[in-house]
Amino acid sequence: MKRILVLGAGQSTPYLTHHLLVLAEEHGWHVTVGDLDRDLAQQRVGDHPRGTAISFDVNDEQVRSTQIKRADVVINMLAARFQDLVAWDCVAHGKHMLSVSYRNRAVRDLGPDAQRKGILLLTELGLDPGIDHMSAMSVIDGVHARGGKILRFCSYGSGIPAPNQEHNPLRYVITWNPRNVVMASEQGAQYLENDKIKIVPWHHVFHHTWPVEVDGVGTLEAYPNRDSIAYMKTFGLQHVRTMIRATLRYPGWSETWEKIVRIGLPNENLRIPRLGERSYREVVEMFLPMTNVDELVETRLARFLGISPTGKIMENLTWLGLFSDEEVGCEGETPAAMMIHLLKQKLPLVPGMRDMVVIMHELDVEYGDSRSERITSTLVAEGEANGFTAMAKAVGLPTAVTAKLLMLGELKLTGSHIPTQRSIYEPVLREMAGAGLEFVENLQRLE
Amino acid sequence: MKRILVLGAGQSTPYLTHHLLVLAEEHGWHVTVGDLDRDLAQQRVGDHPRGTAISFDVNDEQVRSTQIKRADVVINMLAARFQDLVAWDCVAHGKHMLSVSYRNRAVRDLGPDAQRKGILLLTELGLDPGIDHMSAMSVIDGVHARGGKILRFCSYGSGIPAPNQEHNPLRYVITWNPRNVVMASEQGAQYLENDKIKIVPWHHVFHHTWPVEVDGVGTLEAYPNRDSIAYMKTFGLQHVRTMIRATLRYPGWSETWEKIVRIGLPNENLRIPRLGERSYREVVEMFLPMTNVDELVETRLARFLGISPTGKIMENLTWLGLFSDEEVGCEGETPAAMMIHLLKQKLPLVPGMRDMVVIMHELDVEYGDSRSERITSTLVAEGEANGFTAMAKAVGLPTAVTAKLLMLGELKLTGSHIPTQRSIYEPVLREMAGAGLEFVENLQRLE
Numbered sequence: 001m002k003r004i005l006v007l008g009a010g011q012s013t014p015y016l017t018h019h020l021l022v023l024a025e026e027h028g029w030h031v032t033v034g035d036l037d038r039d040l041a042q043q044r045v046g047d048h049p050r051g052t053a054i055s056f057d058v059n060d061e062q063v064r065s066t067q068i069k070r071a072d073v074v075i076n077m078l079a080a081r082f083q084d085l086v087a088w089d090c091v092a093h094g095k096h097m098l099s100v101s102y103r104n105r106a107v108r109d110l111g112p113d114a115q116r117k118g119i120l121l122l123t124e125l126g127l128d129p130g131i132d133h134m135s136a137m138s139v140i141d142g143v144h145a146r147g148g149k150i151l152r153f154c155s156y157g158s159g160i161p162a163p164n165q166e167h168n169p170l171r172y173v174i175t176w177n178p179r180n181v182v183m184a185s186e187q188g189a190q191y192l193e194n195d196k197i198k199i200v201p202w203h204h205v206f207h208h209t210w211p212v213e214v215d216g217v218g219t220l221e222a223y224p225n226r227d228s229i230a231y232m233k234t235f236g237l238q239h240v241r242t243m244i245r246a247t248l249r250y251p252g253w254s255e256t257w258e259k260i261v262r263i264g265l266p267n268e269n270l271r272i273p274r275l276g277e278r279s280y281r282e283v284v285e286m287f288l289p290m291t292n293v294d295e296l297v298e299t300r301l302a303r304f305l306g307i308s309p310t311g312k313i314m315e316n317l318t319w320l321g322l323f324s325d326e327e328v329g330c331e332g333e334t335p336a337a338m339m340i341h342l343l344k345q346k347l348p349l350v351p352g353m354r355d356m357v358v359i360m361h362e363l364d365v366e367y368g369d370s371r372s373e374r375i376t377s378t379l380v381a382e383g384e385a386n387g388f389t390a391m392a393k394a395v396g397l398p399t400a401v402t403a404k405l406l407m408l409g410e411l412k413l414t415g416s417h418i419p420t421q422r423s424i425y426e427p428v429l430r431e432m433a434g435a436g437l438e439f440v441e442n443l444q445r446l447e
Numbered sequence: 448m449k450r451i452l453v454l455g456a457g458q459s460t461p462y463l464t465h466h467l468l469v470l471a472e473e474h475g476w477h478v479t480v481g482d483l484d485r486d487l488a489q490q491r492v493g494d495h496p497r498g499t500a501i502s503f504d505v506n507d508e509q510v511r512s513t514q515i516k517r518a519d520v521v522i523n524m525l526a527a528r529f530q531d532l533v534a535w536d537c538v539a540h541g542k543h544m545l546s547v548s549y550r551n552r553a554v555r556d557l558g559p560d561a562q563r564k565g566i567l568l569l570t571e572l573g574l575d576p577g578i579d580h581m582s583a584m585s586v587i588d589g590v591h592a593r594g595g596k597i598l599r600f601c602s603y604g605s606g607i608p609a610p611n612q613e614h615n616p617l618r619y620v621i622t623w624n625p626r627n628v629v630m631a632s633e634q635g636a637q638y639l640e641n642d643k644i645k646i647v648p649w650h651h652v653f654h655h656t657w658p659v660e661v662d663g664v665g666t667l668e669a670y671p672n673r674d675s676i677a678y679m680k681t682f683g684l685q686h687v688r689t690m691i692r693a694t695l696r697y698p699g700w701s702e703t704w705e706k707i708v709r710i711g712l713p714n715e716n717l718r719i720p721r722l723g724e725r726s727y728r729e730v731v732e733m734f735l736p737m738t739n740v741d742e743l744v745e746t747r748l749a750r751f752l753g754i755s756p757t758g759k760i761m762e763n764l765t766w767l768g769l770f771s772d773e774e775v776g777c778e779g780e781t782p783a784a785m786m787i788h789l790l791k792q793k794l795p796l797v798p799g800m801r802d803m804v805v806i807m808h809e810l811d812v813e814y815g816d817s818r819s820e821r822i823t824s825t826l827v828a829e830g831e832a833n834g835f836t837a838m839a840k841a842v843g844l845p846t847a848v849t850a851k852l853l854m855l856g857e858l859k860l861t862g863s864h865i866p867t868q869r870s871i872y873e874p875v876l877r878e879m880a881g882a883g884l885e886f887v888e889n890l891q892r893l894e
Contacts, residue, residue, distance in 0.1 A: 188711060193737065203711075229719075269674070270646060287646050
């Protein structure tokens with residue numbers, strides 16, 4: 001019997017595992033879901049006869065190796081830092097690996113080995129990165145087939161509450177790994193604008209925003225997403241004059257989060273002894289200058305950040321609970337662990353609430369006859385209240401479809417890749433459209 | 448024949464390899480020195496009959512494994528990021544490993560495995576970390592033996608030009624891995640002061656300085672060095688009220704480097720296409736807001752940083768060459784690679800110039816009879832003009848002495864450690880004193 005192994009059973013996996021179990025039923029396959037928390041894995045599998053839940057610790061070499069050996073396709077939904085470990089084993093045992101994380105250097109370098117073994121290491125296969133690459137390549141290949149020359153490429157991605165569902169002051173909700181929300185942009189960002197490279201270090205990223213209109217949603221704010229320039233070659237866009245990948249939020253998120261970065265809270269390196277037993281207020285005070293210690297932490301923080309003590313940002317930080325006398329009570333000892341704990345508590349997807357995913361590409365294209373046009377390709381999809389989130393669907397579907405292609409032997413690609421090939425994006429985008437995740441294209445003549 | 452394997456032949460290794468070859472002569476051992484650059488390894492070995500130079504690529508599993516298998520003691524002088532890789536192989540093949548880098552979590556976690564194999568993984572065995580730990584433990588164990596209670600522990604470490612040898616505006620010189628100078632404090636820092644934890648994020652570390660007097664040297668400036676609190680347990684100092692480890696520079700370094708961090712230049716993640724062919728001025732401009740682009744880069748940078756366009760910091764940045772029209776011409780594509788290249792060019796140890804290492808501990812101790820004293824223990828050692836640098840001596844000696852103890856079977860310790868045990872620090876400090884690297888202790892009665 002052919003087997004799919006899913007590693008990790010977190011917030012992005014319900015739709016994926018559901019879909020895989022349907023496919024398993026249809027094709028006579030088996031799906032194993034592994035997580036550190038076996039109960040969580042069991043929740044994903046339910047009592048489906050084609051599924052098994054197992055306790056899975058990626059650091060346990062024996063278990064990792066045994067499970068990977070038994071599988072035909074491995075879907076790695078674990079945190080990005082385990083990507084190498086799983087990829088190495090997949091190459092060693094000659095198994096395909098699919099992952100939704102950004103591809104790192106080690107996995108890129110495994111390309112030739114994967115090719116020799118006849119397997120595929122396919123990363124960046126979720127929403128963003130993932131669907132954004134696939135839909136971008138679909139538009140780009142179309143333009144090139146029509147003889148167009150792309151001069152400007154801007155691409156936006158987001159997972160946020162659906163309009164009128166933003167029931168908290170930050171207008172945000174956690175629908176994926178909160179670690180990635182807390183550590184967002186830690187590597188800084190760079191992009192190309194009018195032939196000029198622009199570099200933005202981490203502590204400036206969330207100040208470096210601009211408004212973006214999305215049809216049917218309204219005005220959102222964008223901040224630059226990691227290294228946009230690296231995708232010029234990948235997308236075959238070496239000659240564009242502007243190349244920007246960015247992330248969208250409801251306006252206001254970034255000005256607040258920028259202050260959280262300035263304070264220094266997103267830090268995964270320093271360990272605060274007995275962090276769990278301390279209060280948020282006590283921890284925040286550790287980041288402040290040791291002057292005017294008789295004043296309120298709030299007053300000192302506002303002065304330190306140079307913001308109004310009574311303005312919107314302070315209101316948000318207060319609402320978030322940074323000045324609370326409550327015990328932190330988190331697992332882990334780093335300031336980042338505290339922030340993850342806080343976001344999970346304050347920004348959960350509450351029952352009945354709907355999330356939304358947005359992907360939007362904007363391409364300025366020139367044709368030989370000096371005609372120019374702006375192409376906009378947009379996906380806006382909302383989740384179901386009390387059902388699958390839009391995020392789970394958008395992350396799970398590309399992975400499930402690609403797994404199916406591999407299981408059926410319909411995808412012959414080997415090596416280390418991200419999903420820019422037509423052989424991947426065509427079937428994925430087709431099935432997505434069938435599932436209600438459809439891109440709408442618009443053309444506008446430029447003068 | 449018993450064998451020592453030295454991995455890496457960089458700037459810190461001349462004294463180490465020299466000393467090991469003398470020991471090899473004396474005891475009938477063999478020393479193999481491996482580096483990516485075989486010629487550099489050959490320089491270290493010279494034509495010594497007891498030495499062999501080899502080309503060594505740590506990423507080549509075959510070579511790594513073969514060489515480690517043949518050795519009795521492995522001295523790992525490679526960049527910190529290769530620590531795991533070498534440690535794993537040393538455990539697998541049952542060989543001792545010595546390293547001068549900070550111990551990471553993976554190597555700490557290898558402790559039980561190392562113990563089972565009967566081997567020692569000893570890290571933080573250079574100057575700082577290294578000699579600082581050893582000399583600190585020597586003082587601390589002495590105080591505890593006399594029944595004293597330590598209330599305040601401050602420890603300073605440094606490798607800088609000797610006084611009157613600071614022939615550049617930054618008063619600094621590269622005597623160790625320049626990567627670590629460029630990326631210094633990227634993890635942020637924390638320490639304990641009067642029972643309060645103080646956390647300093649990266650972009651503030653170099654603004655968070657204070658003056659320190661060192662006997663025979665004068666006033667230096669200190670900035671907090673990584674996680675001081677983590678060493679409270681290691682040093683048996685759980686009950687101190689103040690615990691600070693800091694790094695010393697000549698005054699002025701930090702206010703300049705803080706601006707380099709603010710600009711965002713120490714970044715190892717973003718890759719700038721064709722970096723080597725661009726000019727420094729062009730690269731620095733990438734970090735500036737895209738406003739007033741007709742103005743000079745200098746003017747825009749000064750405004751962006753909020754510093755005087757004609758002040759000392761701008762003078763330093765200019766002297767360093769950040770506004771130069773010269774081609775960068777570096778290997779590597781990241782802004783950090785450019786800064787490493789620049790520092791190597793601008794801050795080299797020129798022939799005839801002498802460097803200096805400084806370690807200073809300051810402990811406030813209370814005794815049962817309510818007597819209080821301040822103990823200062825200081826090492827100030829200068830390098831030889833045109834001979835061994837103080838840095839190479841200070842980094843090489845502890846490693847060489849410990850290797851000797853292991854080769855002679857005189858050190859029975861197994862597991863993963865840093866050098867806080869008497870069985871290590873006593874012989875090392877004794878041989879250091881013999882080689883002119885002696886700590887001077889001072890007592891001062893506190894009222």
